[in-house]
Each structure stands twice: as structure tokens, then as C-alpha cells.
Amino acid sequence: MPELPEAQTIASDLDRALAGARVKSTELLYRPTLAGPLALSDLDGSAFEGASRRGKCVILAFGGGLRLLASLRMTGQFVFGHSPVGAASPGGAGAGGAGEAEPRAGSRGKRVWPPHVRAALVLEGFSGPDGEDSLMFRDIRKFGRLFVCRASEEEFLLPASAKGPDVTAIAPGEFYRRLASSKAPVKTLLMDQAAMAGLGNIYATEILFEAGISPFRPASSIAREESDIILKAAGEILGEAVRMRGSTISNYQAPLGPGSYQQRHRAYGKAGRPCPRCGRTLEKVRSSGRTTVYCPNCQR
Numbered sequence: 001m002p003e004l005p006e007a008q009t010i011a012s013d014l015d016r017a018l019a020g021a022r023v024k025s026t027e028l029l030y031r032p033t034l035a036g037p038l039a040l041s042d043l044d045g046s047a048f049e050g051a052s053r054r055g056k057c058v059i060l061a062f063g064g065g066l067r068l069l070a071s072l073r074m075t076g077q078f079v080f081g082h083s084p085v086g087a088a089s090p091g092g093a094g095a096g097g098a099g100e101a102e103p104r105a106g107s108r109g110k111r112v113w114p115p116h117v118r119a120a121l122v123l124e125g126f127s128g129p130d131g132e133d134s135l136m137f138r139d140i141r142k143f144g145r146l147f148v149c150r151a152s153e154e155e156f157l158l159p160a161s162a163k164g165p166d167v168t169a170i171a172p173g174e175f176y177r178r179l180a181s182s183k184a185p186v187k188t189l190l191m192d193q194a195a196m197a198g199l200g201n202i203y204a205t206e207i208l209f210e211a212g213i214s215p216f217r218p219a220s221s222i223a224r225e226e227s228d229i230i231l232k233a234a235g236e237i238l239g240e241a242v243r244m245r246g247s248t249i250s251n252y253q254a255p256l257g258p259g260s261y262q263q264r265h266r267a268y269g270k271a272g273r274p275c276p277r278c279g280r281t282l283e284k285v286r287s288s289g290r291t292t293v294y295c296p297n298c299q300r
């Protein structure tokens, strides 16, 4: 699941690649992907004005005060693609009825949208690295959601994955206050998007390893000095991960290429291997479907 560095990379790629583009037409291939309140086709004819990130959410701005908010969830991806011939015909957008509407079968060799594409913007004034003309939202697991809205509705509609203050922008005193007021395990709180937005399992694991703090300690037991160490580790790790375009594990992919921060992971995904700091075996604990890896010796 994309976290802050991956969402930032996607937003930066789109901001750069789509400059000067305009939406020619839209296609909604899987209706539940669009969570409202406006129709995807309300973007037809509008100019792309920029892309940004809030928490793990990617936000595309269009002329006329329109926004496309993307909650990528497990497997949502923005990728460039070629629109099928005839895809932009009137009445094409939103076709498919309720529920699953896989790309329509091609007749007589007509191209269709690739598998798992749930929505697409056919663009003009844009040409991708391979001459693509479209921005596709591909989502294998189908948990991702798109919201088309007015700029004034953005704050209200932001998915839960973007609600809290950004973990890269939170002040040290505020960060400590949020830890001190929670009895949840510190790792759980770091991943609570309402408390602070941007972190998931990968970076929470890496940050606590770097800070030498046990992921299971109640957040309220973290002293101010420890809180400052955690926040400093977060800034360094997230900064480096953004520079390396995020961690390409499972199926994360950014529009202009994969990330490489997975090469720097020291704890995430390393259970059973020696701790890079003390040599003791990294341990794995599984709870509520989530795996936590940590060093019982270095993380107290």
C-alpha cells in the first residue's frame, strides 16, 4: 500500500508529466471506484493545473475549480496508457452498469483498455514516454477510490488516509502531545491517519527501528526526548525515501518509474535476519493482520 513517499512520488510525476494537458474525455470502467460527488465526466474539457499530496492521498487540480482526489488503498496505481480506438465516443463514459465492468471485449482487433483499469482520462496536449494519450487508474484489488469534487469540498471529502496533520509538517511539541494522549501502541498511533497522516507499516517499522523504540510501547509512555528522536528519524527516512521515489514492493508503481528505497529497508520484511545494528535475529509479531518486525535488543 502506498505510503507518504510513494504518494509524493506519484503526485510529483503527475505534476510534471501532465503540465499543459487537458481532459478530452473520461471512462469509468468500474463504477464503485468513483465515490462521488460529481461524475468523472464532469472533468471533460478541463485543463490540468497540478498534482499534490495530502497524507497518502493524491490530489489532481483541474480548471474550473475541479479536483480529482485519489485514495489508492491496496493496489491503486496511476499509469499512462493508450486509449482504445473509439473509447472517446459520446456516451462511452460511465457505461457498464453497476458492479464489475471489465474492459469491453474488442471486436475485430479493436484495442481495449488493459486489464484492471477502473477509470481513465483521455488527454490532449499530453504525450507519455511511449506516446501514451491517457492517464489510467489501475486497481487490481478494487479498494481504491476516486472522488471528483469542487475545490471547496476537498477538505470535507478527503479520505481518512489524509485527515491528520502531515507527519512531515507536524511540530515536535504537537507530535509529542499526540503521543502522550494515546494509550495505543506507538506503532499503531504512528499509522493512525487521524492522528498524523502519511505512515503505514513500512515506514512506521523503519522509523521505530531507526529510533530504537519498541513498536509495542504505549504511545503515552514515550518521553519527550524519545518523541523528538522518533520525529527526527521520520524526517530523515521519509526525506530519503522521497528522493529514492519510494519503496517498490508488491505492486507499487509510479507513473514515471519505480522506486528503490526498498534497498534501504533495515527492518521491514527482514524477520529472521540479523539486526543490522546488533546482529540479533529480528523478530516478527503478527496482530490484526499486520506484521511488525523489530529487534528485541535494540528497540526498547
Ligand SMILES: [Zn+2]
Pocket (backbone or CB within 6 Å): 275, 276, 277, 278, 279, 280, 295, 296, 297, 298, 299
Ligand atoms: Zn538489534
